Amino acid sequence: MAAGEPLSQFVRDALAGGHDGPRIREALQGAGWTAPEIDGAMAAWQGGGDLPPVPRPRPYVSAREAMLYALLMIALVLLCFHVLRLGFQLIDGAIPDGADSALPDRWSMRFSIAAILAVLPLFVVLDHRMARRLGRGEQRRRSQARRVFASVTILAAALVLLGDAVSVVHAFLSGDLTPRLAAKCALVAVMGLLVAACYREDLDG
Template sequence: MASRDELSLFIRDALTAGNSRADITAALTDAGWSKTEIIDALDAWAETAFTPPVPRPVQTVSARDFFIYALTFGVLLVGAINLVIVLQVLVDLLFEEDGYAVFGRIRFGVSVLIVAAPLYLWLTLRERRRLARDPALHRSAIRKWLTYIALLLAAGTLLGDLVATIYALLTGDLTAQFMLKAGIVGLVAGGIFLFYYNAIRQEDAE
């Protein structure tokens, strides 16, 4: 961390002295700094003719963000799992005669969804209103990390679902019931992935 602070201070002083970014890059490269370190350090300062150099906004971290976003994504994870369970049990209902036994297996999942769905919607809409009022909140590092974790989990679920489907095909176990269940997993995981992927793309485009 200390070395990065020294690099940032050096670039600030070099820009203040009127050195070009190309000259600064060459000097730092000769000193042994990596290309990535140099680019990241230079990007921390806006490319303007103003003196002294103007720092760019940096990502923020707060306990409040951790609590809200961890709760939001936790509720999403629990809700998504139970949504899949409920829908898959309903698929079983199409192929099994004992409907009472099947419905008995989804009571807990339905209970979770009754709590998780409105809570997730409330948390998400509440945060979107805050982001609309104060665009600076988009720079929350915790929010970005948890968003990418959600993307990772969704992508991993999609890949696992695809592997399971191919395996069932190769072993001859690819029944209509299995395909419907795999499709449910794919739709839920794919929906979550697309939702947060589009959110990330919109933020990067702004």
């Protein structure tokens, strides 16, 4: 039996016996349960008045959603990679650097543009479809697959932003912070912030 099952059963029995929330919380705290555990157990049931306690909807895991979010994450990674790659090449062409006289790689630029044009519609359609399917509010927060996807995405964005900041500080202290490097770091920061902002609300709940 999972650790949360006797706790949930106790809350149900206490509500069925007519005890109120504060009294139940006090008893659970006295038994050594933590506040998050108590909150989770209390949130799982709603007093039914003359009916038995009514179970509230719980977070769920869907294999279909997990597969779609895995595909969505792959599309997001490819999209960010090629946007940054194309942006770096455009910055190289727009900001001259005497130490680097290499010609722009036209084939690489065309490949990144092709990848963006192919992946962007897939990403937009998938994200819109999943958001519409889940809706907003409680139903959206109950999707464990979306919360895992949002958590991994924001963690990756935070690590990218941290690495970007370290690169800027290191280049500044070394005297190597050129306008070209600053522009590239700014592009990476904007991309990381946009990704984190898009999925921040999915961590709630």
